[in-house]
């Protein structure tokens with residue numbers, strides 16, 4: 271894998287993060303707008319022009335995870351943490367000294383399932399990433415083998431706190447647990463088995 275220059279991280283962040291944030295606002299406004307059809311048509315033309323300009327140069331496929339020479343990973347296309355992915359809230363995962371992880375994230379109209387509530391697939395996506403992050407060891411990627419999610423109560427859209435921790439290791443398998451909570455309590459709990467496949471370090 272080609273290593274990227276050290277300053278590419280900060281440069282990429284400075285250039286693309288504001289664009290991504292603007293597109294996130296666009297997604298939210300697209301869902302909730304009540305403007306008339308003339309304005310919608312005008313915005314559509316602007317968006318099409320933006321997509322045309324950005325498409326003048328594209329990486330051939332998906333973004334993948336690029337690394338700078340000083341070892342900083344850039345998983346910027348990732349569906350849930352991707353700094354360049356407007357679909358991602360994005361989740362910013364913090365790590366405690368004991369290896370457990372947590373996040374606080376604001377989830378709005380783009381993540382709705384039942385009216386006013388978080389889509390269950392989005393809850394599972396967040397928990398998959400959180401549990402995967404606590405199970406993760408540098409240079410030894412662990413894939414989600416099994417993820418079990420129990421939805422205890424509907425989670426209202428808005429601010430959500432998540433936590434995850436490893437409960438045990440068994441050879442190539444790491445077992446992790448986690449949950450999502452908000453001001454109303456614990457809403458979703460998950461447990462997962464993360465497997466380090468032989469020969470895929």
Ligand SMILES: CCCCCCCCCCCCCC(=O)SCCNC(=O)CCNC(=O)[C@H](O)C(C)(C)COP(=O)(O)OP(=O)(O)OC[C@H]1O[C@@H](n2cnc3c(N)ncnc32)[C@H](O)[C@@H]1OP(=O)(O)O
Nearest residue numbers: 343344345398399402403406413414415416463465467468
């Ligand atoms: C900055 C850089 C980025 C940083 C990011 C960090 C965070 C990353 C967070 C990422 C988060 C997002 C993550 C994602 O989204 S990962 C994407 C979703 N997951 C996948 O696509 C995985 C697809 N499956 C596979 O690749 C393989 O089947 C795996 C890797 C699962 C097994 O592969 P392998 O063929 O090598 O396994 P084995 O047959 O030798 O068995 C070995 C042991 O494992 C046990 N086993 C097998 N399968 C399962 C199973 N399904 N559940 C439970 N256990 C299972 C098996 O019984 C045996 O145990 P034992 O009998 O020995 O006791």
